[in-house]
Amino acid sequence: VPELPEVEHIVRYLRPRVRGRAVEGVSAPGGRPPRALSHALVGRTITDVARRGKLVLLPLGDDRTLVVHLKLTGKLWVKEAGARPGPHDRLVLGLSGPRAARSALVLEDTRRLGWARVVDAPELAALAAAIGPEPLDPGFDLATLRARLAARGRRRLKPLLLDQAFVAGVGNIYADEVLFAARLHPLRLAGSLTPAEAAGLHATLVEVLARAVAARTDEVPDQERVAQGGRGAARRIAGLQVFQKDGLPCPRCRATIERTVVQGRGTYLCARCQPATGAPVRRRARRAAEARA
């Protein structure tokens, strides 16, 4: 499942390949493209490629934007025009270009959960407003995070991080990585964080995502692997510390990384680095108190 860094990689891959190209035709291999979509796209020029949360945005020059959500298995490729359609191609936009360089923007989606929609400015604003702040936006400061945590004090940290209305773009992989880096148990209550823990969460959220965005090494994003899902999905993402590392030693303290399930999602943590009851200091103090009693 592509999360913020992977969607950002896809955006950076697409931008030089589709910006300035006009949509010359819309087809849906194995089916008919929705007529409204063809009508809204043909003749329009893709003026840019951007991201909001996990959404890929392709502005079309007026107040309209093609919005794509890749969901579980969606991928966006630019292929040569006339390339043989793949078995999971859902939508193909023929793009303008010099004769030898004509290409097509292809939405491939095995599980068919992704979607593509042309929206006008108010609809786009509504979509964007339903998504929380961008964690890599300079405006996302500690005060912003603390206010949002305080407003949701009874929520548990992992489900909260996965909630796109709380913060944009974090999914199952990076939620676990961020909480490990911040030494916070996934089930801690948002309202239970000390000021130092909230500051740590803010710093690690920004750092883990920024590092993953910067880790892109090749020109074509590794959509294939990420979209396959399952245990292989995360293996190609460099630098993961805990996600799908159950049974391996914690890179920080050598305790064994555990797998648990939080809200139906496989969750990986080091129970020693991320104590369920809060800061290790407090637990030590309580144990000492119990020993005295």
Ligand SMILES: [Zn+2]
């Ligand atoms: Zn550990």
